[in-house]
Amino acid sequence: MQLPGDLLQRLHSQHTLVLALKITPKAPRTAWAGALDDGTIKIRVAAAPEKGKANEELVRFLARQLNVPPGNVVILSGATAQRKQVRVSAVPASPSA
Numbered sequence: 001m002q003l004p005g006d007l008l009q010r011l012h013s014q015h016t017l018v019l020a021l022k023i024t025p026k027a028p029r030t031a032w033a034g035a036l037d038d039g040t041i042k043i044r045v046a047a048a049p050e051k052g053k054a055n056e057e058l059v060r061f062l063a064r065q066l067n068v069p070p071g072n073v074v075i076l077s078g079a080t081a082q083r084k085q086v087r088v089s090a091v092p093a094s095p096s097a
Contacts, residue, residue, distance in 0.1 A: 003032050003041065004065050007088075011066055015090045023058060023082050025049040030061045040083070055079060062088060 011017050020040040024033065027044030034042050047057035055075055063070040066088055078084035 003035070008066060011068075011088060011090050017088045018076070019086045019088065021058075021078075021084045021086055023054065023084060025054040025082075030057055032065075052079075058084075058086075062086065 007017065007019075020038075022036060022040050022042045024042065024044045026048055027046050029044070030046045031044050032041070033044045036042065043058065043061065045054045045057045045061070047053040059070050059073045059075070062068075062073045066073075068088060068090060072089040072091075074087045074089075076085045076087050
């Protein structure tokens with residue numbers, strides 16, 4: 001699947017991505033699962049959706065796949081839903097003054 005390479009290229013050119021994701025928890029392993037017709041990216045997560053475990057696994061997975069620190073992956077919306085909006089930054093956010 002070309003998805004990770006495409007996202008890496010976009011991240012390096014734009015420095016920040018906002019991704020629409022559909023998460024399937026309790027999968028045998030965490031992996032890319034394709035995309036929906038509307039552009040939403042599907043990801044299977046090998047963690048249960050309880051006590052934030054699936055979200056933590058999602059953040060670790062995206063950070064590894066896109067070569068950024070986990071702190072650069074932020075769930076913007078949908079923390080308790082299967083559909084999420086996630087921001088990935090190539091550079092750390094600057095501290096607020």
